[in-house]
Amino acid sequence: MHNAERWADRTTIHLPATAGAAVKLLGELGSEGRLLAGGTWLMRAPMTSGHYIALAGIAELRQIEIGQDRLRIGAGASHAELALALDGLDDLKGLADAAGGAANPAIRRRATVGGNLCTTAFAASDLASALLAAEAEVTLITPAGTLRQELAIYLDWRRTSAAQHHLLQHVEVSRRAGRRLCHARLPLRRAGDYPVAMVSLAAGSDRQGRLADVVVAVGAVESQARRWPALERTLTGQLPCRSAAITCAQANLCQFAGREGPEVPGWYRQQVLPELVARAVAQWAKAGGQE
C-alpha cells in the first residue's frame, strides 16, 4: 500500500513507566538509544532510525515540589507547568520568567526542563541561565547509579564522553530568605525567537538595601551559559540602580566573547550585556519594593 511505504518503520519508541526502567533501557541499547522528552528539539530534523526512549509516561519525572526552603523540579515538567507552579513566588520570579518567556505558548506546553538543560548544542537556554544564577543542583541517573552535581559542573560534564547514557531526574534550587532571582532576556523581536543574550541575577540585600551575595549568569552569548564571577564581585555592595549596574558590567565586559551567528554578530551579544544587567537589577529592585 502506498502509505505503508511512505513511512517505513525505522524507529522504535519505547515508553518506560519509571525512570529506572528508562535508564535500564539506556544501558541496554547503548549508542542505539536516545532519550526523548517533549521532542521539541529532536523533532526539528527528521528523527533518524533507531530507538527512542520516551519519558512522557514517567509520572515521577513531572513533579514539581515547592517547599519552604527548597524547590525540586522533575526533568519531565514542561516550561508551562513550571511557570504556572512558580506563579506568585517573588523569590523565584526570574525562573518563572525564564520558563514562561521562552519560545511560544505551544512549545512551552511540550518542551521540558530536562530537554532544555540536556541539549548540548543549544546555546540560548533560558533555564540554564536562570538555574545557574539560582545555584541549582541536578540529580542524574546513570546505569552505574545516581549522581548529584552542581548545574555549572553538569553543563560542562554533559559535553564529555563520560556523560553518555544519563537521565536528568530533577533539578533542585534552595530558597534562602531575602534572596531574589531575576531574568532579563533579549530576543530580537518582542518574543518568539531565541534570545540573543540573557542575564540572570540572584542576590540578597544588606541593611542599606545594597546588593549582597550576588550571583550572575549569562546565557546565549557564548556556546553555553556560564556565571560572571567578576561582575558578581563588583556588584556586591552596590546600590541596585541602573547606573551602577551599567558601570560594573561595562568594567567586566571583556570577559565575554560573543558567539557569531546568522542572527547577530558576536560583538552585539556582548555589547547588550550591560543593559541586560541593568534590567535584571531593576527587576530585582522592583520585586523588593525598592523601585
Place this chain on the structure above:
Amino acid sequence: MNLKTPFPDPVFARRDAFDKLRGRTRYTVDEACQGHLQAYLLRADVASGEILRLDVSAARKMPGVRAVVTASDAPHRFGIGVADQRLFATGRVRYKGEPLAAIAADTLEQAKAAALAVDVVIRPLPAVFDMAGALASGAPLVHPDWATHEVLLETRGAGRGGNLAWESQVRRGDVDAAFSRPDVTIVESAFRVGRQIHMQLEPRAAIASYADGRLHLIASTQAPWTVKNVTARALGLSPARVRVTAPAVGGGFGAKYGCTIEPYAAALALACGKSVALVPSRAEEMLSCPCRENADILIRSAVTRDGRIAGREAVVLMDCGAYGGEQIYLTTMTAHTLGSSYRLEAVRLVSRAVYTNTAPNGAFRACNGVYNIFALESHTDEICQAIGMDPVEFRRRNVLGDGDLGSTGQVFQGDVLGPMLEKMSQMRSKGATLPSDDGRLYGRATTVGTWFVFVGPSAATVNLNPDGSATLVTAGVEIGQGTMMQSLPQIVAAELGLSPCDVVVHQADTDAAGFDVGVGGGRTTVSLGAAAVAACTEIRQKLLALAARLLQAPASELSLSQGRIDRVGHPGTGMTLASLAQEAMQITGPISGSGAFTRPGVAAMDGCAAGHFLEAVDIPVFAVHDCDVAVDPATGQVEVLRYRVVQDVGRALNPSAIHGQIQGGVVQGLGYALHEEVTLAEDGAFRQAGFGSYRIPLAQDVVPVEIELHEGAPSIGPWGAKGAGEVPILNVGAAIACAVSRAIGVRVQELPLTPPHVLALLQGRKPALQLHHPQDWPARPGTNPPHSTAAVSVAG
C-alpha cells in the same frame, strides 16, 4: 465615470472565509499530499562549476522510483527578457542549489534516497557573489555564452554584455549643465539593501498529470498563463497541450508570479504518465525562492537654494542572481519609482540587472519600488539637511502635480500627492503626543512614493445563467488579496444590477478562461475588472434589447438593478433577470458576454528612455506614509509607535478589503525595514534557512495602521479604481529609515535596521557605505559596460 455613481455593496464579505477558518479549503499542498507520486529535485552543491558527470542510472533502479528527468529531457531555453535559463543546469552550474535532476517516486523519502544515488561530479569554477565583483574587469562570467542568448522582449537601446544582464537608461534634459550650475548644492548618497524572502505560508507547489495527450498542472500560482506558456516552452510542447488550474493559493506576494517549479512536475508526469506532486520543503523553498533582489543605489542631485531639483542622476544595480528572470524586466521600473514622485528639471538614470552566482531573484510586492523609494526618500532627507529645509515643506514644493513631467517625460495628470500630504498633516495633528522621556530616542518621518498599476492584457467572460445569477470566468487567482472574492463579483454585480452574492467566480483554468498576465502589479481589479466590465456591457446590451422587445419600451428607458429590469423610475413594472434570461433561451439563446482589456498606452517623451519595457505608466498610484519610532540606544531595537498611511486608491470599491491590504502590506514592509535579513555564506548560499533565522513580524511587533483612502485621482480603471494591494509596502522601508535616522542622528544607508545594525550606527561601528560603480559616475548613457561587445538595439 461619475464618482458619485453609487457602487452597491461597498461592504461585501469574503465568501472563502468560512471554509478557510475551518481548515476545509484545499490548497495545492493539500491536494498534493495523498494519491500522487512525490517529486524531489537534486540540486548542485557548489555555486559555480562544470558538470563532468551526471549519471542517473543507479537512481532509476532505486525502490519506488518511477521517473528521473535531467537536462536532456528539457533542453529548451526560456526567460523573461532574455532566454538565458534552462530547467536543469546544463554543462555548467551557476548557483548553489541549481537543479540537476528531478525524481518521482512513490514516496518523498524514496525520491530523496534516489537523489543520493545519482552519480555527480562537478569541477568547481571561480564564482562571483556580489555585484561589484561581477562588474569588475576580469570577473568570472556567469554566462560566458551570454551573446548567444535570444532576446525575447524588444526594446530600444538596451545594454547587455558579460555579467551585465540588462541595462536600461533614462535621460531627459541637460544633467551635466545642472550639476555645473553655480547656484546649486550637490548632494550625493549611497544605499544598499539585501534580499527579502516572501515566506508565504503555502510553498510553491504543483501537481502534474498527463492524459489524452495533454498535461494538466494544478499549481499554486499567481499566473496560470505564464505557467502554461513557460512549461510548454521549457519542455518543447505546444502551449495548447498544457492546461493549468489554480485552486486557492496560500499566499504569493510575487513568489508565484513566475513559472519556477511547475515544469519539473510536468516533465516527470510526461516521463511516467502518472500524476506527480512537487512540494518543496521550507528549506528548499527558501533557498530557491525568487526573492526581492538586493540592490546598490547611488544617487545625486543638484538642488537650488529654494529647493528646486535642477538635476538628478542615479545608478541602480539590481542583482538578478544566476539568471535574468524578472530583474531584466524590472530595470524598467527605476524610471517610475526612483525617477518619480518629484519634479526634476533634468534627469539621468541607469538601471542595471547584474548576474551573480547566487539563486535567481524574482518578483516581490512593489518590485524595485520598495528599495528605490527607500533610497529616494532618504536622499531627499539628506538634501533637506544640506540646504536646511523642512523635509515636509521640501516635499510639498516638489512633488509631482498636474501637468508635471515624469522622468521619461510622461505628463502626469491631476494634483494627487500634494493634497495627500495635506491629508497626512491633518491626520498627524489629530494624533496624541507620545511620551518621550524614557531614555529612548524618538524620531518621525513623512515620506512619499509613486507606484503604478501594471495593467497588461486580460480577458473575461460572463455568463448570465437562467436563474438570474452570473458566472465570471477569468484566469484570475485568489491568492488572499480578496479581489476574486470581493471586488470582481462586486463589479459584475454593479454592472448587471445583481447582488454580488449572485455572481459566481470560476476558479482559474486556462482551458476555460482567456489570457491573463497574472495576479501581480496591483493589476487584478483594474485589468480583470475592466475586462469584466466590457463583458458585462455586452450582456447589458443584449438584455436591454431583449427587454425592450418584451416590455415594449425603448432600451434607453430601462435600467438594471436588484436583479430586475424595469423602466427607469417605475420599479416593479418590468421583469426579473431570471425570467428575462429564461425568455432569452427561446429568442436568442443563452446570454453571455466577453470582454478584454489591455493597457491603453501613455506616451513618454521621445528619446528619453532606452532599454525600457514600459516607457510610461498608465495608472500611477501614490502613497504618503508617516511613522513615529522609538529607538533603544542600549540595544538598537526600534519600536514602531504609530504608523499612518494616506493611499491613492482612485476609488475604493471595497474599503474594508483595501484597509486589510494596507495593514498587511505595511507589516510586510516593517519586516523588510526592521527584521528580515538575508546574508550569504562563503559558498553563496543563504545563511537563513527557516522561520527561526529569517524573522518576519509577529503580532507583538505590529501596530494598527491609521489609514485614510484618497479618492478622486484620475484612473482608467473600472469605476475609477486603482490597484490597492501592492502599494502599501512601497514606502515602509523609507518611512522607517528616515524616522530612525532622525531619532539617532546618523545617516541610514542600509536596510534592514536590525538591532545590531542600529547599535552599530549608534556606536560608530559601521563605516559609511562606499559604492563604487566603475566608470559609471557620472552615469553616461551609451558608455560601454564592461565586457560589452555588442549593445542590443532593436527598434521597438
Place this chain on the structure above:
Amino acid sequence: MIGQLWINGEWCRHDADPAAPLHRVLRENLGLTGSKDVCGEGFCGACLVQLDGAPIAACLVPVALAEGAQIVTIEGLDQDPVAQSLMAAMEAEDAVQCGMCFPGMVMTLTHLLKTCPTTDREKVKRALAGNICRCTGYERIVSAACRAAKDLVAADAQKVVA
C-alpha cells in the same frame, strides 16, 4: 506497524512510522489537511492541534506520543461553541486573507478565550507569539479575538439571566 489515534471523537488507524510528525500523519495518512505543514520547527503555528485540550505544534510531536491522547484538529473544532464565536468574529472583522494561518490562529485563540475569558489586545498578541501570519498584519485577528471575548461574556450573562 499499525497505530491508533483518537481524533475528533473517533479512532483512526494509520501505518506511519512511530516517529513521523503528527501533522504529516494527519495530512498524508488520514486526509485531515486542516493543520498545515509550513515550518516544521514550531515557529509558525500553522500545524497546531489540541492534544488533551491544549494546542500544541503537531509538527514536533512524534505520532507515537500522541497515542492515548484526545486529539482535536481544526476539523473537529467546528462544533466548539467558543471556536464558533471566534470564527464568526473573524468573519465579522474581515480578517481572513490567504487563510493558511487561520486553522492555527483559531486553535490558539480558542484556547485563550477558554482559559482567559477577559482578554485584551496585549494578551491576545502575547498568545500569538507562535502564530505567524504573512498576509494580514495581525490587527484584525486581534480585534476578532477581543470581539469574540465580548460576545462570549455577553452570551454567558444572558444565560445567567435566563
